[in-house]
Amino acid sequence: MFEEPKHTIAIVDDHSLFAGSLEKLINSFANFQVLFHAKNGLELQERFKRETILPDVVLLDINMPVMDGFETAEWLMVNHPKIKTLALTMEDDEQKILKMLRKGAKGYLLKDIHPEILNHALEELMEKGFYHSEKVSDTLLHSVTPDEEMALIDLRENELTFIQLACSEMTYKEIADIMGLSPKTIDGYRHDLFSRLKIKNRVGLVIFALKKNLIKL
Amino acid sequence: MFEEPKHTIAIVDDHSLFAGSLEKLINSFANFQVLFHAKNGLELQERFKRETILPDVVLLDINMPVMDGFETAEWLMVNHPKIKTLALTMEDDEQKILKMLRKGAKGYLLKDIHPEILNHALEELMEKGFYHSEKVSDTLLHSVTPDEEMALIDLRENELTFIQLACSEMTYKEIADIMGLSPKTIDGYRHDLFSRLKIKNRVGLVIFALKKNLIKL
DNA sequence: TTATAAAAAAGGGTTTTTCCTGTATAACTG
């Protein structure tokens, strides 16, 4: 019987227990095997320099200490466009999913995963070149269908911080103090976001943040 | 050589991949073995009814669909006080850790775990009766008074309507119009509720309403 | 009917939010 060579996979994940078991799981699949395992994006880059054989797929966690999933995905897209990146994360934050896809990820999976789903995702990824779970499909639908341009808005780090703080009972002055910026700058953030998000006041901001999972209750 | 009986453990965790590998890991420990595995608190209860042998330890995830970690910990504390509960979760949310400990958990571990740490935690748990990771110890120190559950507040029909409208982007003037009341009356509602609910502004009101399910997103 | 308690309204004040228009500066671009 003809034996097709297995697709190789690199895991980039800081969670040692999870990544360890993930490796075993993947190696049990018929068509896939783990090539190596890196703790963060930087380690991945180093491995790429040393290794002669590169993986077909990179399983990429978003939350990593040194070089996070976004940076790593971007780096992979620029430097190794043929390698398929499958984002893997706890969070079902719509913003993050979209951002990850824009950074070049070919698919997105929540870590709360069943073995069969992972296998299916990998198969799809190799066959069709992309994979999206149901949850992600929903997200994409919501962003494409004009549920207003709300979904397409990308927030800078400062803006995200501002929103999260504005969802507390702090005054803008207090927020400015915490963020080490002038109250006038904060007011600029506020005004800018209000018009971009088409909201009228701080209540609107809280509702936006909740709908987009930018804050937890 | 004398062989000491292993301590038994039940895992309550919705994440099948994680829980599965956790089980294997625990079974590899010298003094511990997994007795069974439940997907949520309800399933745990059912198992407890059926089984004659109960576990020494319950590894309890906070985030579960049907009966979450808090409820389950509380139920265990009331019905099986001898069983030690070790909370296990992604989130390092201070409030949740404290809440979990108040619900009777004997220890708290972040899921991002190393095998040795888990083993150590379990050993400590059996020996000393409790285990706290560094992070949790910090949290405990910082918490002077764990804020009590929001007191049960009874709202009149008008107040409820006001709150619901105030959770939109309307101004108080507009709310007054809709409710057919003077803006000054509405201001009275606002002021009264702010002091009763111990909140500082409208953001606080939205958060209260969401926590109490007075509004949906 | 009258006492009284609660709800509604108002008066009058301070603070915060919101909305403009505009400047300074560094970073990027052709």
Add this chain to the structure above:
DNA sequence: CAGTTATACAGGAAAAACCCTTTTTTATAA
């Protein structure tokens, strides 16, 4: 280099939110 863009920041002013106290209305029960 000049021109564009992005970010931080300012002043001023109107609107809304917030706070405290007092008065009127309304309901209702002794």
